[in-house]
């Protein structure tokens with residue numbers, strides 16, 4: 104059976120469900136990494152995936168010109184060594200993003216000069232934020248939202264710039280994100296400079312073949328152990344092991360690894376119920392909203408006129424634009440719209456949506472930008488298996504739903520997924536970290552079970 108086959112765990116009518124030693128729920132990078140490590144260690148493992156594809160929040164497409172684009176996670180940060188190592192192992196080609204280091208800010212048809220007072224004010228506010236992210240948060244930051252805080256920022260342009268920085272960085276609803284949670288995110292992401300930078304930061308490089316090539320490499324090695332179209336609906340722990348019920352049949356396992364994004368846990372019926380502190384995580388988190396598009400051109404034509412394509416569009420919807428073209432072409436322009444702005448695009452028909460996203464760039468890049476040869480888009484908040492992106496966010500309230508979310512096993516149920524990563528949570532690298540961590544956790548637990 105290939106990884107496209109969706110029938111493996113089905114038991115013949117009336118017979119006992121098939122068994123495996125470890126059932127991994129979710130074929131994102133965390134689940135695939137965990138499964139491959141276990142498989143290589145000789146453990147019988149099955150990956151149960153709700154969608155009809157592997158990859159989860161990593162998803163690549165092939166353009167009309169044959170190049171590959173990532174609609175989900177794409178950047179490899181300068182210190183994201185796990186994903187870089189996986190790319191090297193699977194023979195993928197990593198390249199540094201073409202960057203100018205300083206964004207062009209477009210306010211309508213006007214370019215806001217870098218040295219202009221609003222830009223200097225924004226830089227000052229960002230430096231202040233960075234400094235504050237290292238102090239012990241006062242309690243009032245739990246109840247002050249980022250929207251409240253932004254309302255006090257002096258001047259429209261600095262306010263808009265900070266708002267778009269936050270929306271593009273976390274895809275949050277800013278009236279649901281507390282200042283404390285924002286400071287924690289900044290700290291977890293290695294500080295603002297690391298978080299926002301291309302060279303030397305979290306957006307340093309990409310893969311020519313797309314992150315999907317890593318997903319394919321992992322899934323291919325697992326072969327028929329990856330079962331697509333198997334949405335897990337319940338996990339029941341009994342005396343004889345764990346019964347995992349899916350939309351395509353049930354399966355018995357000794358151990359289960361759950362990698363689904365935390366807010367989606369409430370779609371799985373756990374028997375017995377999870378301890379309250381564990382089930383609270385689903386209730387206390389939500390997925391961000393994000394729309395991503397890539398426009399493909401025969402060449403990165405904007406470079407002929409030295410046009411910087413790290414652009415921030417201040418008008419609504421706010422858009423962050425990057426030149427993600429591979430070294431040998433074609434031209435790829437990547438656009439991100441985060442938070443509530445992303446949702447405003449949902450009701451538009453595809454042609455109007457494309458025009459809405461590209462039109463604001465005409466004043467800077469010319470009308471050629473309106474005519475891509477290939478157009479790729481995805482609204483992640485409309486993807487029922489992801490729930491949104493980039494990550495789960497803590498709702499208003501205390502710190503117990505912050506990343507890394509709790510991953511202490513509950514009996515035979517173990518937890519992974521980027522939100523549980525201690526290093527680079529929220530990133531592709533964090534997904535791999537969590538997959539490796541849980542695989543070793545399980546290997547240790549299985550070793551204790553086996554007779555000496």
Ligand SMILES: Cc1cc2nc3c(=O)[nH]c(=O)nc-3n(C[C@H](O)[C@H](O)[C@H](O)COP(=O)(O)OP(=O)(O)OC[C@H]3O[C@@H](n4cnc5c(N)ncnc54)[C@H](O)[C@@H]3O)c2cc1C
Nearest residue numbers: 129131132133153159160176177178335488492521530531
């Ligand atoms: C638009 C976007 C841009 C991003 N950009 C970057 C970037 O540039 N760099 C970076 O490092 N990170 C980026 N990220 C984040 C990165 O993609 C994620 O951190 C990573 O892919 C998460 O992997 P995961 O395996 O933890 O979770 P997921 O990929 O979400 O995997 C979970 C899997 O569980 C499956 N599932 C859900 N419910 C069930 C169920 N009930 N039964 C069975 N299966 C189920 C899902 O279908 C999914 O396949 C981005 C994310 C998005 C959405």
